[in-house]
Amino acid sequence: MAATKGGAYLCLKERKEGTAYSFPGSTATRASNKLWRRLKPDCSERTVSPRAAQSALRSSPDVAQSSANLIAPFQEATMNISQAFADLNSRFVELVNGHDAHRWAALFSDDAVLVPAGQPSVIGRKGIEEWAEVATKIWNHLEIQQGHCSTDGNVVWEQGTWTGNINLPDDKTMDISGNFLLVAEREASDLRIKAHTWNVNWTPQ
Structure with a gap:
């Protein structure tokens, strides 16, 4: 995980070839990073807008279940x-x-x-x-x-x-x-x- 130009984003790099996604620093938690890598394992390198990243994460059944599991105890x-x-x-x-x-x-x-x-x-x-x-x-x-x-x-x-x-x-x-x-x-x-x-x-x- 490394900061991109200007420090506005955190870049997530996959072990697989050519995968790099950028997220706002405030939302790049360990949980969301892992979930995003599971959802997009084979994508080419690019920067994802905060809105697109959040939308994709919210639309995933895995994310929905993980969010429910996090919220349920509270x-x-x-x-x-x-x-x-x-x-x-x-x-x-x-x-x-x-x-x-x-x-x-x-x-x-x-x-x-x-x-x-x-x-x-x-x-x-x-x-x-x-x-x-x-x-x-x-x-x-x-x-x-x-x-x-x-x-x-x-x-x-x-x-x-x-x-x-x-x-x-x-x-x-x-x-x-x-x-x-x-x-x-x-x-x-x-x-x-x-x-x-x-x-x-x-x-x-």
Whole structure:
């Protein structure tokens, strides 16, 4: 593999006679090089335009299968994380609506950080449970709308929106909503919350 004039392309040379193809440096990966040599083993020397090269590679069944094999693990990982967060969100909502502070706090890791909207941060599962003993009592209903999920090894995070209804001191209730960010850590097949924060968009009554 050698750079052609001007350094704009990388030239792929076959062991067989007279085969040389040029690709943009950004797309001349080892995988595509091997695939191209399999597709065009007996061609005469010439420079292939980036568009022509990419078109030929995409049109090959071998390339399509190889691309699918490369993409599949990422799609599966994304789907798994999305489902894991869906399960966590469902459990989160169930426990808040059930006013179960103890089991809700158990969703968090021992060293988790909770940053409630407009309140001081709470550190550690024990402190989170003490905070929840009061906080969960005001909730009549909570719903979570899952948004984008991402992962980096064992650390995963999710952003989304939420809506709910809470009790007010004057025996009235109020609809509220907001956005949230949740960071979790994989524990076997489960997720344990490491950090959680949200804002509140007060709904006019």
